[in-house]
Amino acid sequence: MAYSEYWNPKNETLPREELQALQLLKLRRFCDWAYATTPFHQRKFDAAGFKPEQIKTLDDLRRIPFMTREEWMESLMEKPLFGDLLATDSRNAIRYHLTSGTTGRTPIRVLDSMKDWDWINEMWCYGIWGFGVRPEDVVYFAFGYGSFIGFWGAHYACEKLGALVIPGGAQTTEARIKQIIELGVTTVFSTPTYALHLWQKSREMGIDLARESKVNKVILSGEPAGSIPAVKHQLEEAWGARCGDTAGMTEIGTIMIFECSHQPGGTHIIEDHFIEEVLNPNSDEPVGYGELGERIVTSFGRGFIPLIRYRTKDMVMKVPASTCTCGRTWDIYSGGIRGRWDDMKLIRGTNVYPRAVEAIIREYPAIDEFQIYIWRKEELQDEITIKLEIKTGHEAEWPDIEHKLTKDLASAHEGLRFNIERMDYGVLPHFELKAKRLVDARPVANY
Amino acid sequence: MTTTETDLLGKPLTEQERELLNIYEALKKLAARSDLPPCAASNVRKALMSMWQATNDLSLQFEQLYDLGV
Numbered sequence: 001m002a003y004s005e006y007w008n009p010k011n012e013t014l015p016r017e018e019l020q021a022l023q024l025l026k027l028r029r030f031c032d033w034a035y036a037t038t039p040f041h042q043r044k045f046d047a048a049g050f051k052p053e054q055i056k057t058l059d060d061l062r063r064i065p066f067m068t069r070e071e072w073m074e075s076l077m078e079k080p081l082f083g084d085l086l087a088t089d090s091r092n093a094i095r096y097h098l099t100s101g102t103t104g105r106t107p108i109r110v111l112d113s114m115k116d117w118d119w120i121n122e123m124w125c126y127g128i129w130g131f132g133v134r135p136e137d138v139v140y141f142a143f144g145y146g147s148f149i150g151f152w153g154a155h156y157a158c159e160k161l162g163a164l165v166i167p168g169g170a171q172t173t174e175a176r177i178k179q180i181i182e183l184g185v186t187t188v189f190s191t192p193t194y195a196l197h198l199w200q201k202s203r204e205m206g207i208d209l210a211r212e213s214k215v216n217k218v219i220l221s222g223e224p225a226g227s228i229p230a231v232k233h234q235l236e237e238a239w240g241a242r243c244g245d246t247a248g249m250t251e252i253g254t255i256m257i258f259e260c261s262h263q264p265g266g267t268h269i270i271e272d273h274f275i276e277e278v279l280n281p282n283s284d285e286p287v288g289y290g291e292l293g294e295r296i297v298t299s300f301g302r303g304f305i306p307l308i309r310y311r312t313k314d315m316v317m318k319v320p321a322s323t324c325t326c327g328r329t330w331d332i333y334s335g336g337i338r339g340r341w342d343d344m345k346l347i348r349g350t351n352v353y354p355r356a357v358e359a360i361i362r363e364y365p366a367i368d369e370f371q372i373y374i375w376r377k378e379e380l381q382d383e384i385t386i387k388l389e390i391k392t393g394h395e396a397e398w399p400d401i402e403h404k405l406t407k408d409l410a411s412a413h414e415g416l417r418f419n420i421e422r423m424d425y426g427v428l429p430h431f432e433l434k435a436k437r438l439v440d441a442r443p444v445a446n447y
Numbered sequence: 448m449t450t451t452e453t454d455l456l457g458k459p460l461t462e463q464e465r466e467l468l469n470i471y472e473a474l475k476k477l478a479a480r481s482d483l484p485p486c487a488a489s490n491v492r493k494a495l496m497s498m499w500q501a502t503n504d505l506s507l508q509f510e511q512l513y514d515l516g517v
Contacts, residue, residue: 005505008504008505010504010505011504011505011507018456020455022456022506025455025509026509029509029510033511087511087513088511088513089513092513092516097462112511113513113516113517114492114493114496114517115495115499115500115512115515115517117496118496118499118500119499119503122500122504233478248450248505272504272506300509303511303513304513327466
């Protein structure tokens with residue numbers, strides 16, 4: 001059967017002037033909505049002297065105050081569980097998810113209504129259809145299905161477009177590999193790290209995935225590696241399949257960028273549902289095509305928690321849509337999400353803020369000095385190890401600390417496994433000023 | 448039946464867009480009723496949720512539906 005190359009041919013090929021007119025119209029209405037319904041935005045707009053009716057052109061976007069993760073955290077700590085960001089009664093929600101917070105144990109919690117949740121899946125449809133997933137595909141999710149939003153939206157997107165969905169769920173890697181082979185899976189969804197792990201494990205099992213599986217597409221998310229040429233090349237060789245990058249965030253609930261089947265070395269922005277600005281993170285001035293900057297997102301999808309000019313701290317480089325041969329008029333982030341402007345670390349798809357880790361460690365008075373050590377195991381898997389020293393006289397507490405701290409850190413980070421390693425006293429650097437307790441020993445990405 | 452003649456960008460609706468919008472508007476009316484049995488009310492909301500995506504993607508409407516439980 002012949003299919004359109006685009007999920008939404010009308011808007012994916014819309015001339016840019018019309019695309020911008022559509023964004024302007026949505027922006028005005030969405031600011032009206034946020035101001036009328038959300039105390040958080042009322043307060044911020046009023047403080048900035050901004051009124052939605054001031055939006056006459058897209059340049060007026062810059063009149064709108066930025067929204068930050070820190071403000072969001074403050075709001076939900078003052079008014080648990082959701083702060084004053086909800087635009088409608090929580091009884092209208094059908095879905096709850098969370099992501100790890102920037103400080104301590106408090107996560108960012110989000111709610112979605114029926115149509116918001118379906119919109120989340122819809123955005124994934126744009127992306128995975130664009131990469132070539134079709135109703136004939138047999139799709140495998142190497143995903144644990146918890147409160148972390150992860151691939152939930154992609155799962156429902158695949159059902160929506162008519163593919164056969166196999167939820168990997170809580171299984172061993174070996175069992176997953178067997179299912180991928182036995183069920184004739186054609187498309188695998190995974191983080192880049194885990195896709196490499198699946199390949200490595202399959203080799204140990206004597207299975208050549210490139211030859212013995214039917215997988216022809218691997219769709220990646222959760223880590224920047226999906227657009228790092230060396231990693232992508234390694235994955236494509238290992239699986240004998242095309243690998244496509246996507247990126248999203250819990251704060252918007254879904255992906256906002258995806259790599260199309262023409263694989264232009266970057267990811268198209270879904271510009272009929274998002275406005276993505278790229279600014280110099282120091283001056284807040286827009287940067288041009290081909291320059292690195294911070295991405296600022298306005299999302300028109302989740303009306304439940306309006307996200308307007310949200311500072312993501314993601315490092316990106318925008319290039320024109322014409323860089324790709326697919327015919328979409330949507331601009332591209334060359335190299336996808338290239339890194340961070342802040343100290344947040346992505347470990348196997350989970351956001352980790354060093355200050356949040358520190359806040360939890362500081363709850364243990366027996367711990368003296370510590371170091372957050374991030375490393376790559378066997379060139380494949382990212383690991384996070386907390387190296388720590390116990391205060392003299394508290395050595396007997398170590399077994400309890402090891403057990404409890406492991407649990408506390410995991411529960412504040414969507415179940416992420418932390419390694420805890422006790423060091424002899426005096427081995428770790430001790431600081432008086434400007435402590436540097438984070439060591440990221442992973443290789444630097446080369447674009 | 449929709450009384451709208453154009454999409455959000457002011458372009459005349461195509462025949463298929465008009466049909467989609469008609470279904471969407473009909474579902475909104477149904478979802479607003481309080482006398483439907485649960486099996487109808489829930490599935491109407493699900494259908495409305497889906498039609499919101501189609502009509503929103505095609506720039507035929509951009510609105511919120513929380514007052515209808517959607």
